[in-house]
Amino acid sequence: MKSEFPIPKWTEKHGVIRFSVVSDGTTGEAWIARLESKGFYLGVEAKSILRSKSFKTTSGITYEVAILKGEIFSDNERVTKNIYEEAKNRKLSTPFPEVACLIREKFSDKELEAMGLFWIFTMHEPIEYFCVPKILVANRRDCGSRLITETCFCPATEWACDGGFAFVVSH
Numbered sequence: 001m002k003s004e005f006p007i008p009k010w011t012e013k014h015g016v017i018r019f020s021v022v023s024d025g026t027t028g029e030a031w032i033a034r035l036e037s038k039g040f041y042l043g044v045e046a047k048s049i050l051r052s053k054s055f056k057t058t059s060g061i062t063y064e065v066a067i068l069k070g071e072i073f074s075d076n077e078r079v080t081k082n083i084y085e086e087a088k089n090r091k092l093s094t095p096f097p098e099v100a101c102l103i104r105e106k107f108s109d110k111e112l113e114a115m116g117l118f119w120i121f122t123m124h125e126p127i128e129y130f131c132v133p134k135i136l137v138a139n140r141r142d143c144g145s146r147l148i149t150e151t152c153f154c155p156a157t158e159w160a161c162d163g164g165f166a167f168v169v170s171h
Contacts, residue, residue, distance in 0.1 A: 017069065025058070039144075039145060097122065112138070
């Protein structure tokens with residue numbers, strides 16, 4: 001019997017959104033085709049990162065993702081250094097870049113809006129694009145559903161409050 005109420009894809013408690021995604025071995029090149037076939041726009045830099053040798057994939061791994069919403073930090077405290085410290089205090093780890101693709105595929109723009117997020121910054125180890133460290137970002141602003149990049153790895157980089165920072169739960 002079909003439930004009248006769909007099972008939510010995520011939970012939220014005290015400004016932390018949690019959900020799981022499962023890797024399936026999709027290569028970076030295959031992610032480009034897969035996401036574009038579903039109507040997602042991928043920026044030139046994001047495509048370059050997905051095609052890089054630094055983009056590693058896994059298969060059959062369930063990632064428990066925790067997104068720290070930007071709003072849990074005061075404006076002057078929402079900097080890279082503090083975000084990583086908060087993740088460490090919560091026993092969260094750095095995700096693989098493929099988690100950004102899994103997140104972008106899992107959630108529609110309407111779902112990101114329901115979460116209160118315009119951006120989900122996947123806080124993976126940065127991958128260089130023309131010698132500039134970048135991370136992958138699921139975005140619902142501007143031109144629609146996108147997977148783009150952000151340059152951000154100065155410890156004092158300030159972030160907007162309308163985004164979230166994706167890490168994985170350590171086991």
